[in-house]
Amino acid sequence: MKNKNSVVSSSRRSFLKSTALVATGVMIVPRYVLGGPGYLAPSDRLIVAGIGVGGKGEGDLTSFAQSGKADIGFLCDVDERRAAASRARFPKAKFYKDYREMLDKEGKNFDAVSVSTPDHNHAVQTMAAMEMGKHVYVQKPLTHDIFEARALTKAARDYKVVTQMGNQGASGDGVRIMQEWFNADLIGKVHTVYCWTDRPVWPQGIPWPKESVPVPEGLDWDLWLGTAPKKNYIEGLVPFNWRGWWDYGTGALGDMGCHLVEAPHKVLNLDYPKDVQCSVGSVYVGEFQRGYFPESCPPSSHVIMTFPGNERTEGDLTMHWMDGGIKPKRPEELGPNETFGDGGNGVLFIGTKGKMMCGTYGANPRLLPTSRTEEVNITPQLERVPGGAEGHYAQWVEGAIAGYGKKDLSSPFEIAGPLTETLLIANLAIRGQDIRKEIQNDQGRTSYQYPGRDIKLLWDAKEMRVTNFEEANQFVKRNYREGWSL
Incomplete structure (x- = not known):
């Protein structure tokens, strides 16, 4: 060969x-x-x-x-x-x-x-x-x-x-600086991480529009759909708003998770999460009725993942992901007028000896209180990428x-694959929120149950499957449209 x-x-x-x-x-x-x-x-x-x-x-x-x-x-x-x-x-x-x-x-x-x-x-x-x-x-x-x-x-x-x-x-200096701070035992072993973003900045938590519109001139809609199910074109989908629809995008987690979760994933040498749970923001239609829009990512979510402990963590590590503008409580060590993360996005590490945070891309890393950042002088140990992030x-x-x-x-x-899987495992919990079962009572009236909303999904990384909620496994590997294959 x-x-x-x-x-x-x-x-x-x-x-x-x-x-x-x-x-x-x-x-x-x-x-x-x-x-x-x-x-x-x-x-x-x-x-x-x-x-x-x-x-x-x-x-x-x-x-x-x-x-x-x-x-x-x-x-x-x-x-x-x-x-x-x-x-x-x-x-x-x-x-x-x-x-x-x-x-x-x-x-x-x-x-x-x-x-x-x-x-x-x-x-x-x-x-x-x-x-x-x-x-x-x-x-x-x-x-x-x-x-x-x-x-x-x-x-x-x-x-x-x-x-x-x-x-x-x-490739930025920020994540390498945080690795060096961690290696110097400035924050001890980490037990909790928070990652948050102001995304989505596109429509989410909405029903698929009933009205289709003409395909924009110059766009080959069938080729754009590719692996996705055949549907009519809707207003504003291309070039950006596809991110909020599960057929095409992966929501705020897919858009920003690789920029935010990457830092703790690398600094703490994390494996796949072993369980995940979440809550999502509600959209109300009618009087006190939550909208059921399984085609669309939710307007906000709070996901909690548990990672197996290792030599860098204090027992199992808990990671919180928050989007839609939700943020964790400000650390006590952060001054009242100091920016938390970079304002819209951020990462916070909480260790047994201290805390550190950064913004998007691992940029602008700071120890807490921030005055400590200037006091510490650690000789760089890790090779830098010429040009940093660029x-x-x-x-x-x-x-x-x-x-x-x-x-x-x-x-x-070999690094990006497991990182991406981590984010998509979190999305399993988000998508599981909208799995519903129809129930008929004795009078013939229909009601619905949402069995994925109040459970913790247990993840078997080797077999790539949820072990305690089979319905969620439909999202591990989707079916491609006829004529497309991996």
């Missing part, structure tokens, strides 16, 4: 000799000319294809190009309107609407793929690229489902490709050029 990385090297050589990128005036000398197969020349560059190139996708591609070691060779987006800015920024790049067509026709001509599409299509697009031996950078959260996260994590090892999730705070992109580019296993990355799938 031919080695996947050999295929990639051959593809690069063919592309560099035959396509328009060479004509831009940048002379790229193929590695085989200089030193034979596997030779890494200082001038070697990564050729990247983007899937989902509007908005954040454009920003990602621009950051790869700004590394000075990557060329954007191909663009793919189902929405021509959203793709316009990237097409203008990278005029030499060839454009496609269907990623499957791009991979099939151009797979020989690029080394790596950047995926920045809605959550529900991450896994199929990423897996297709990895099966071709392509290195991949995938926006957070890594996947929509727990099963997908486990599958991509395994595939990255099997195909020996360089991977990175787009939670750039993992260096997250160049780190992946350089890792991909070097090849699998040659460079350490901040959020490869």
Whole structure:
């Protein structure tokens, strides 16, 4: 069997000799000319294809190009309107609407793929690229489902490709500073963590609109749906509001959890949670009646996860996740006018000897009271990523050029997969709130029970299943629309 990385090297050589990128005036000398197969020349560059190139996708591609070691060779987006800015920024790049067509026709001509599409299509697009031996950078959260996260994590090892999730705070100095504070025993062993966000800033906790509207011009709605069930287009779904619908998004947890939970996950070396429970904000329709909208994420939630204890924790660790503007009680050590977290979002570690907090991306870490931050002088022990959080992109580019296993990355799938699973396990508890059973009384009147609202879900990480509430397991691995598969 031919080695996947050999295929990639051959593809690069063919592309560099035959396509328009060479004509831009940048002379790229193929590695085989200089030193034979596997030779890494200082001038070697990564050729990247983007899937989902509007908005954040454009920003990602621009950051790869700004590394000075990557060329954007191909663009793919189902929405021509959203793709316009990237097409203008990278005029030499060839454009496609269907990623499957791009991979099939151009797979020989690029080394790596950047995926920045809605959550529900991450896994199929990423897996297709990895099966071709392509290195991949995938926006957070890594996947929509727990099963997908486990599958991509395994595939990255099997195909020996360089991977990175787009939670750039993992490359920032903040999380490394907090690791060093913890290692210096400044806060002792941790027993409780709070993570909170002001998200959602899109509609949630609402019914799926009865009225459909015309699909915007330039949007291929069927391709956008991809793995999701066939439905009519609704007002404002694209480009942003899909995040609040379970068919496509993963709610506030999926959007911000990778930026907030990442710090305690890494500092405390956490495993998968062993149980999860939650409460969610209610939406009322009619007189004192809670709305039942299982298609939509709730307007707010408070999730409590229990992680098995380890050498960094004081017994089992309790992690609180709060969204929709809910925040934990301010620490007594924090001054009345001092900002808690970064205002809208934050993380608080509570240890046996002290506390520390940070904002989004692990930024602006502080010991509590904050005056203690200036008093402590810890010699840096952990290597920093050049450029910090913004260096997250160049780190992946350089890792991909070097090849699998040659460079350490901040959020490869072996880290990003379990982190994403943790967030999706929390979402099981949230989604379980809206599982209902119909009850008929003796008079023939219908009422409903919600068996998932007042229980703690017990999680078997090895088997990837809830052991005490079978109905929740339907969300571990969803059914794809016919014609789509992982």
